[in-house]
Amino acid sequence: MTDIELLNTLALLCVEGVGDIVAKKLIHHCGSVQNIFLASRSQLLAIDGVGDVLYKKLQDKAVFRRAEAEMKFIKDNNINVQYYGDADYPERLKHCIDGPVLLFSSGAINLHAQKTISIVGTRQMTSYGADFTRKLLADLAPLNPVIVSGFAYGVDIHAHTLAMEHNLQTIGVLAHGLNQIYPKAHQKYVAQMKENGGFITEFWSTTKPDKENFVRRNRIVAGLTEATIIIESADKGGSLITATIANDYNRDVFAVPGRITDKYSQGCNKLIKTQKANLLTSAEDLKYILNWELEDKKQQPVQKQLFITLEADEQQVYDYLQKNGKTLMDIIALQCGMPIFKLSGLLLTMELKGVIRPLPGKMFEAI
Known part of the structure; x- marks a missing residue:
């Protein structure tokens, strides 16, 4: 602009x-x-x-x-500014009704990366949460995801530092302007953060890190990403607010389960029990729900599809999925003018032929 x-x-x-x-x-x-x-x-x-x-x-x-x-x-201060109507504004945040009109950022941030997740949780992280996060990011590293968090104590900074260990882009969403760092103890991470990603905020240089700003900040954490992961949380806390916002934005939410007697697993267990979060026990759970896969051409050779013969109805469905991407079964039936009972059998046949694949939530996509 x-x-x-x-x-x-x-x-x-x-x-x-x-x-x-x-x-x-x-x-x-x-x-x-x-x-x-x-x-x-x-x-x-x-x-x-x-x-x-x-x-x-x-x-x-x-x-x-x-x-x-x-x-x-x-x-x-050479601050980067993104306006909500411009092409360089984060695509996912554009679809959030209360997304910021302006975003301010510093560092080397790629806001259009496909695989982007937020990792949040308690500031009093336990060794259980720390170990799980370390294993999770080590297993996800080959997929090169962007890791978003709030740069706070506990789970947030642990996620940021692990991302940097694996040379992954990581973005800290701040609850104040870019003229300061809070908490001050995290100043030592700033230079490396800017090399591996950077910081983003909606707040001006005159804004202090007041309590209410952290709640506002959470909607950006949720809105920027494809999914939000809650590592550990007590029965109440900011990360549960982030989970609620992510659900309101129709984003996937994951929570790490823990013992019912552990204080900082109560929030996660409650999210799972009330079906407000997917159960997360390993990176495989995340990759399955989000349909993330390692790029291995040997596993899915594209040339093989050229020799598969499709019936007229199958071709119609395949063409629709190729054009529109992953789609709910009900929408496919509506757009292709087929009754559900007929489409259901058709999709199974096409799956066996290796031209489509089923996804969680009764969704399908072309291969």
Whole structure:
């Protein structure tokens, strides 16, 4: 985005009462951020949820002075900025209604990596949780996933450091601006983090690491990733909030089970018991549910498909799956105009022919 667009967007976000959802509504209605500040009173009041109070606040020029100060910090410190309407904004976060309008980042971050997971948990991690995380990342390392966490004590920093040990990209989502590091004890990891990934936040340089910001931060941790893993958690805690948000975003959630007497397994056990998380006992569970596979051409030779003959109905289903990717059985039936009983037998035949594969949740994809 241009400097003018950035300045106007920062100014909009300074307006009291304008959060991410309201800001997106205003931008959508007016066509651009600049147009919001140029719009007449009648144009703004025509927008659902905008009244005289918000209209008057949008006329306050003080928001531009605050925006100019933050823009100077961004420029002076070479901060990367991603706007929710731009191509470089994280694709998964675009689909979250309350995703940040602006993201600020530093380091060498690839926000478009396919395999991206968040690993979170208690700050009082036990040796059980530490050992499990170490084994998990060692087994996942050949798949080169991106590891996202909150850079906090306990599970978070353990996940970050293990990712760096395996030379995996790792991203710390901060609950404050990029002008500081919290906790200060983790300052020693900053340089290596930026080499192996970096930091991302929605917060400005004027923002302190207040308690409520950590809850807001959790939605970015969940929204950036394909799945969220809870290593250990007490019956209440921030990682359970992250799990709830991930479920609300329709993302996969995994929890590591533990003994019913262990304090920091109670939260995970509860998530599994209430079917709010998949049971995670090894990397194989994760790879199965997410359909992650090592790239081994010997296991799935593409040339073999060229010699398979499909019936007309099979070809119709195969063509649909090739075009649309993994799809629910009900959707396939609807789009291909087939009754479920017929499609069910057809899918089994196609699976035996080796041209499709079943996925968890009654989903299928072409090979």
